Amino acid sequence: MPIxxxxxVDDSPTERHFLVDLLTKNGYQxxxxxxxxxxxxxxxxxxxxxxxxDVVLPGQNGFHATRALSRDDETKHIPVIICTSKGQETDKIxxxxxxxxxxxxxxxxxxxxxxxxxxxx
Numbered sequence: 001m002p003i004x005x006x007x008x009v010d011d012s013p014t015e016r017h018f019l020v021d022l023l024t025k026n027g028y029q030x031x032x033x034x035x036x037x038x039x040x041x042x043x044x045x046x047x048x049x050x051x052x053x054d055v056v057l058p059g060q061n062g063f064h065a066t067r068a069l070s071r072d073d074e075t076k077h078i079p080v081i082i083c084t085s086k087g088q089e090t091d092k093i094x095x096x097x098x099x100x101x102x103x104x105x106x107x108x109x110x111x112x113x114x115x116x117x118x119x120x121x
Contacts, residue, residue, distance in 0.1 A: 003121045005029045007048040009039040009065070010083070011057050015106070019052060019083070022110055028117075034058075036065035043075050050117060055084035055095070063098050070099025079120050083108055 006028045008019045016032050023030045031046045033039040035057050043051065051069065055062035062082060069075045079101040084091070087105040095103045102116050 003028070003049040003117055005031070005046060005048040005050075006117075007031045007033060007039065007042055007046060007051045009033045009036070009051060009057070009062065010054040011035060012054070015054065015083075019108070022113070026114060036060035036062060036068075039065050040068060043069060043078065048078060050120065051078055051080045052083050052113075053080050053100070055082060055086050055091070063095060066095065066100050067098040081113075081116060081120075083113075 006023050008016055008030055010016045011034050020030045020032060031042055031048065033042050037059060053062040053066055062084065066080045066082065069078065069080060080099060081102040081104060082095040082100045083104045083106060085106045092103045101120060104113060
């Protein structure tokens with residue numbers, strides 16, 4: 001399934017802008033959410049083909065949101081790439097256990113992110 005719609009979940013306006021700019025320049029339709037609760041709602045409204053999920057968010061964290069998405073019949077088919085500053089091996093393992101398809105540590109390498117998105121398509 002080709003990926004055309006991406007939901008970017010990050011509480012940092014700078015990170016959101018960076019990812020939105022990168023993705024729109026590469027032909028993707030992008031929606032954003034600033035926290036996990038908004039991400040869960042928007043996922044059902046927008047029905048993205050991919051979610052880029054930060055971990056450190058106000059309220060519920062990105063690990064919880066990823067787990068909720070991967071266990072919901074309506075959203076479990078949507079791949080999640082965790083994009084976070086949490087770079088410990090235990091964080092990566094935990095993120096993948098929550099249902100993420102991939103895990104990237106900030107600062108995000110643009111070429112690697114685009115390659116990972118292409119590989120999921």
